[in-house]
Amino acid sequence: MRVIPIAVSAALAAALSASCNRPVRAPASAAPAASTPNSPTFSDTVAPIVYGNCVSCHRPGEAAPFPLISYEDVAKRGALIAKVTASRYMPPWKAVHGYGEFKDERRLTDAQIASIGEWVRGGMPRGDASRMPEVPKFTDGWQLGKPDLILEMTEGYIVPATGADIYRNFVIPTGLTEDKWIRAVEFRPSARRVVHHALFSYVRGGAVKSLDGRSGRPGFGGAMPVAFVPGFQPAGELAGWAVGTTPRFFPEGVARQLPKNSDLVVQLHFHPTGKPETEQSTIGIYFADGPPERRLVTPGIPGFFGALAGIDIPPGEKAFTITGSYTVPRDMYALSIAAHAHYLGKEFKVTATRPDASTKPLLWIQDWDFNWQDRYDYKEPVLLARGTRIDWSITYDNSAENPRNPCNPPRRVRWGVQSFDEMGSINFMMIPASTVTREEEDRQRQQMAAALKNAIGKVMESDAVKRYAAEQKRFMEDPTREGADPCAGK
């Protein structure tokens, strides 16, 4: 199957023609300066753009590799900045503009991009220093206020200066003596530059203790979503964090359960920075007063991170696509959506078709990047009436031309939990559109439990999971295997 990215080139053409059609400025009457007359200046035009869209990450102690605060910071990299903003590589935001409406969209307008380009071509004039905007202030400390429970990694983990990205899970007992409902998780890495994203889940207390520290270092390896492993139940996901995300409480009326005696598992994705870094994260947890009125449901499509979706990608295949649809069983509000694949993931498209045949775009990512696994919060909850069909497709590129392909020459890639295997999932947060009676909720829970049991049975029988179980067994016998070359011998 081949997908020609027509929309990409159409968007590019539109962007190009938009910049060509810009009104030409009248020549200035006097031009004493070395820079092009009428060129936008740093103080009036570029600094406001950079302060509003870049310094949240590009400032000391944050994840981006250099600050963009002073004139020198920006001018030194002027040409590169013009290039990465024109291509929309920066600010990083993967959801196609207009296909779903999201909170805190990180996006420059066409006019802002054009101004940066003009400023660079115009010789990067400083402008009038007295007109410089104020550098934005960022609060140190907890953004959501004092947490009810603060958990810290028991030991620092040393990330070497160089090498491949590392996925590591750290286990922190919650010490909770009663079940709690939580309404936010705020994450504070100690070495911000090295932590790329984090996933928080809970598992039954002690369930993963035997894995922790087995390789002689804190935590255990792997990009496996731990909440998914039957042996760790009761277990569940709590929240995620990625570079640049704004800490937020869950949407109004949403709370997630954190059972007593559970252990928090923090999965960190490290991206080595060129010097050794020690990470010892702190996690703040905010409790809700009690159970929420409406229970949060988190459908993952196609289910089990794609374990049963037939992901088996031949080497060299440029556009391997899986598709399907999911029918919403009752009136729901979608609050947010997230996509998940590994390095070969390329395109995600999710569209709802309502019972009256009207359609609603939910998410489109044309150039998936494993490094930017954002959760996209809808600006307004999206009503999905019972019977709405959600059509989805996920496309992978296993060709040598895919610069993110970890293996060259490419090799066959199947479903698996390691980052060099593949997964495919579209993960929603939804709440029922109306309150549910206790009887109805119980009935639904029983139905879901039965469906889950049935599905788990199928999953356990699947080839993908058998391979995974064998892999885990080898890993348990020899934890040093986690660094094995993914491209060799498969």
Ligand code: HEC
């Ligand atoms: C959400 C955080 C975030 C925001 C917002 C952000 N950046 Fe970045 N930027 C990064 C990170 C992380 C990297 C390094 C990793 C990478 O290159 O992908 C980076 C890399 C860069 C690079 C180097 C690219 C290269 O090829 O070496 C440039 C230039 C840059 N950013 C400019 C900008 C500009 C200009 C803005 C605002 C218009 C911006 N960034 C907004 C996080 C951010």
